Amino acid sequence: MEILFILIPLAILILAVMVVAFFWAIRSGQFEDLEGPAYKILMDDDADLEPLPKKDKSKSEKDS
Numbered sequence: 001m002e003i004l005f006i007l008i009p010l011a012i013l014i015l016a017v018m019v020v021a022f023f024w025a026i027r028s029g030q031f032e033d034l035e036g037p038a039y040k041i042l043m044d045d046d047a048d049l050e051p052l053p054k055k056d057k058s059k060s061e062k063d064s
Contacts (some may be wrong), residue, residue, distance in 0.1 A: 025031065
């Protein structure tokens with residue numbers, strides 16, 4: 001029975017922390033654009049994926 005004197009205030013404290021975190025997330029704009037990141041995946045830039053030019057191996061083999 002004495003454990004309730006610890007668990008009830010602990011539960012209220014955890015609830016208060018969760019409510020504060022939720023309102024912080026709302027005020028900081030975490031829930032403003034929910035669909036944007038989903039479309040961002042589909043609109044990737046293929047220009048960034050171009051392969052790098054190959055180095056000439058004959059020059060590096062001659063140096064060593």
